[in-house]
Structures are given as C-alpha cells and as structure tokens.
Amino acid sequence: MKCPKCGSIKVVPIALSxxxxxxxxCLACGNNIGSPxxxxxxxxxxxxxxxxxxxxxxxxxxxxxxxKVTIKKTASGIxxxxxxxxxxxxxxxxxxxxxxxxxxxxxxxFRKMYVHEWEKQYNDPSVMDGTQWELEISMxxxxxLEYSGDNAYPAYWDELKQIFRPFFKIAGATL
Numbered sequence: 001m002k003c004p005k006c007g008s009i010k011v012v013p014i015a016l017s018x019x020x021x022x023x024x025x026c027l028a029c030g031n032n033i034g035s036p037x038x039x040x041x042x043x044x045x046x047x048x049x050x051x052x053x054x055x056x057x058x059x060x061x062x063x064x065x066x067x068k069v070t071i072k073k074t075a076s077g078i079x080x081x082x083x084x085x086x087x088x089x090x091x092x093x094x095x096x097x098x099x100x101x102x103x104x105x106x107x108x109x110f111r112k113m114y115v116h117e118w119e120k121q122y123n124d125p126s127v128m129d130g131t132q133w134e135l136e137i138s139m140x141x142x143x144x145l146e147y148s149g150d151n152a153y154p155a156y157w158d159e160l161k162q163i164f165r166p167f168f169k170i171a172g173a174t175l
Contacts, residue, residue, distance in 0.1 A: 004033055040123070120147060
C-alpha cells in the first residue's frame with residue numbers, strides 16, 4: 001500500500017481504529033489514510049460500491065486530442081463508451097462489461113487506490129500545454145466525485161491508467 005496523499009510506502013496500520021476510521025498512518029506526510037469506501041450522510045451509511053452509476057475518464061493534450069471512456073451501469077447492463085479524438089473518423093466503440101468486471105473496477109478505485117481520499121486537483125503550473133486528465137465518478141441522486149489534473153497526477157496514477165488502458169486500446173489510442 002502507498003499513501004494516496006503523498007505516494008510514500010512508509011505506511012503503518014493504526015492499531016485502535018474503528019471500522020469507519022482510517023486504517024493506516026503515513027509516516028512521511030503524517031496523514032491518516034485508508035478510510036473505508038463509505039459515505040456517511042443524513043441517510044446514514046452508503047457504500048460507494050453500491051451507489052456508483054458511472055465512471056468517466058478522459059486523458060489527452062492540446063496537440064494530440066483527448067480520449068474518453070465512460071462506463072455506465074443501468075438496469076439493462078454495464079456498457080463502456082470509448083471515444084478517441086485522435087482519429088476523428090473513428091465513430092467510437094462500445095464494450096459490455098460483466099457485473100464482476102464492474103465490481104472489480106470499483107474495488108480497485110475505492111478499496112485499493114482510495115480514490116475517495118484523493119485531492120480534487122493536481123496541477124503543475126510550470127508546464128505549458130502537456131497532459132490534462134479528468135476522472136468523474138457519478139453516483140445516485142446526482143452526486144459526483146470529480147478529480148482532474150494538468151501535468152500533475154495522484155499517487156495512484158499508474159494504477160488508474162492500468163484500469164483504463166484496455167479501453168483506450170480498443171479505440172486505437174494509447175495511455
């Protein structure tokens with residue numbers, strides 16, 4: 001495990017934490033991390049894994065265009081819409097996902113990468129143009145988690161790319 005805040009692997013378990021508290025402490029940045037993927041609100045407790053309805057990831061830059069994957073779960077199934085801006089004549093692709101694939105993706109995002117603990121923005125103002133990215137996770141009742149970056153990335157950037165790389169490959173794009 002690495003810290004979702006700073007990327008350090010100097011992470012130790014917190015001995016006396018409850019099920020709702022962060023489970024680890026980062027010795028490098030001092031943050032308590034590893035909160036369970038639970039949203040606590042006026043309704044009570046909602047597991048993110050139960051309320052996510054779509055995940056959208058887009059990546060690109062000024063000179064190369066932007067590629068986008070949107071994965072939606074509906075009553076009729078789970079479908080990924082894949083679009084590559086590099087090949088404008090390319091109409092895009094769709095790929096069906098199984099419930100198992102959907103659950104695995106959400107498990108990686110929330111239980112392994114702790115996406116709910118990421119910063120909302122990652123920016124490196126010293127780089128002109130470069131690469132921009134966005135990750136939007138939509139949930140029931142029009143709620144969203146939104147993350148973006150401009151030439152800067154979260155600690156779990158490589159793992160995030162690994163999730164979406166197969167979809168970009170379908171569209172003939174690289175990630």
